[in-house]
């Protein structure tokens with residue numbers, strides 16, 4: 077039987093296990109260029125970009141009961157409890173329906189990582205790591221001009237510390253499993269993208 081579906085608003089049907097999506101985690105310090113490069117990957121390789129930070133900011137705007145808590149955490153550069161962020165990511169994947177996702181800015185700590193794995197049973201195909209100096213990231217964040225409440229020097233310093241203390245260990249974890257693709261993100265956007273593209277393009281294996 078045919079069902080009338082409102083094409084503008086997709087229903088979150090099925091489960092993630094049914095969808096069994098390909099997931100690439102995109103990690104790197106604040107301002108390392110994750111969002112910028114994800115936009116390029118989406119254009120050329122058909123992934124859907126899900127930014128954990130964007131989903132959390134949208135949740136604040138939606139008037140959700142968690143809005144005030146999320147807003148306070150972001151202003152302090154702290155990491156929102158995993159169950160909140162994972163619910164948003166799950167919902168976004170199911171509503172979207174694509175089977176290839178770039179998950180940007182997640183997992184940001186060991187709790188994020190372990191909870192996502194336990195809840196979704198999804199293992200990332202690989203982890204893109206944008207490696208950039210604090211000086212360059214600070215310059216970029218102070219020039220970002222998106223009106224973000226956390227792009228001020230006091231919160232930026234806190235976010236750098238959280239990245240060092242909580243996020244780098246997650247990258248080390250995936251590195252020990254051979255899953256990290258590290259990119260020198262301190263170069264101009266186009267140069268960084270050349271390196272990114274090489275990772276996503278199918279390899280032209282040479283026969284011996």
Ligand SMILES: Nc1ncnc2c1ncn2[C@@H]1O[C@H](COP(=O)(O)OP(=O)(O)O)[C@@H](O)[C@H]1O
Pocket residue numbers: 104105106107108109110111112113216217219220221261262263264265266268
């Ligand atoms: N390679 C780059 N060189 C210079 N500026 C960049 C580069 N990549 C991104 N930017 C700029 O730096 C700021 C932060 O980039 P963004 O992609 O938002 O980082 P992230 O998502 O990692 O926080 C933005 O204003 C963006 O335009």
Ligand SMILES: Nc1ccn([C@@H]2O[C@H](COP(=O)(O)OP(=O)(O)O)[C@@H](O)[C@H]2O)c(=O)n1
Pocket residue numbers: 104105106107110127128129130132149150151152153154155156157161180181182183184188226235
């Ligand atoms: N997995 C995540 C991702 C972001 N966040 C919050 O959202 C803020 C902004 O993250 P973001 O990924 O949009 O931006 P950047 O800090 O990478 O520039 C973080 O500093 C955290 O407060 C979180 O709590 N958990």
